[in-house]
Amino acid sequence: MTVTDINTLADRIEDLLPQTQCTKCGYPACRPYAEAVASGEAGYNQCPPGGAQGIARLAALLGKPIIALNPANGVERPRPVAIIDEQVCIGCTLCMQACPVDAIVGAPKQMHTVIAELCTGCDLCVPPCPVDCIAMPSVTGEATGWDAWSQRQADAARERHDRREARLAREREAAEARAAARRASNGASDPSQPHRAAAGAAATASPAASANANADADADAKKRAIIQAALERARKKKEELAAKGQGPLNTDHVSADVQAQIDAAEARRRRLGLAADTDKPSSKR
Known part of the structure; x- marks a missing residue:
């Protein structure tokens, strides 16, 4: 089979996957798993969210014959949705960074909220949460696999995942350009190394990055509206809790270990240019 044939087959396999991007198949996303199945590297029974119906589709x-789901990859189950206990949430942003479809909104040291209609039930936000404030209740009753999911939901999840990957790539490129600019600025102050300033100036000129950033503006408009609505609901809930004398209880009482995780996450965000350099971790040790 040629490379072109493998890529074409991978496209067809990817179209049959539920696009939860959960990594339970053993690959970082649905597309790499599709490519692995197409090349014969992976079995076609490694996708728990697709379940028995998904295996039958791929078979x-x-x-190929219909075979059982590989238990090493998990079990078929009703679809869950992430729910954050906002009174326990410490606003560390680790769940937001883990979500493969940008279904969690919030800000550092603020309550986070899951946009339920965007959540794929992937579970990826649960392990990094340092205060165990995320629950994954089932929302589909007894329905599992494709009975608990739809092609429309799969297509939407794939689109959000792809947009997120493109955004992260732009942010990395922008961060690299800023780092190059800083190096160029440092080099410009050293008359013995004029070539470094020139190289840095060239690196900061990135019309391709600007064009890519503008290309997704229309596609992101609807998502921004959904996120804004979710933030407004979270704001109203916060006001209601405050009126009752309630609210996030852990933001000012964080253990040293948990604070270290938050500080490390914020440091990574600054290195990637996702937070202002003036935003320093506020350790409470």
């Missing part, structure tokens, strides 16, 4: 495409 029909590949001309």
Whole structure:
């Protein structure tokens, strides 16, 4: 089979996957798993969210027998949705960084909120939470696999995942450009190294990055509206809790270990240019 044939088959396999981006298949996203199945590197029974129906779909495409889900990859189950206990949340942003479809909104040291209609139930936000404030209740009753999911939801999840990956790539490129500019600025102050200033100036000129940033503006408009609505709901809830004398209880009482995780996350955000250099971690040790 040629490379072109493998890529074409991978496209068809990817179209049959639920696009939860959960990594339970053993690959970082649905697309890499599709490519692995197409090349024969992975089995077609490694996707728990797709379940038995998903295996049957892939078997029909590949001309293979229907086999059981590989238990090493998990079990078929009703679809869950992440719910954050906002009175326990400490605003560390680790869950936001883990979400593969940008279904969590919030800000450092503020309560986070899951946009339920965007959540794929991937579970990836649960392990990094340092205060165990995320629950994953089932929302589909007894329905599992494709009975608990739809092609429309899968297509939307894939689009959000792809937009997120493109955004992260732009942010990395922008961070690299800023780092190059800083190096150029340092080099410009050293008359013995004029070539460094020139190289830095060239690096900061990135019309391709600007064009890519503008390309997604329309596609992101709807998502921004959804996020804004979710933030407004979170704001109203926060006001209601405050009126009752309630609210996030842990933001000012964080253990040294948890604070170290938050500080490390914020340091990574600054290195990537995702936070202002003036935003210093406020350790409470």
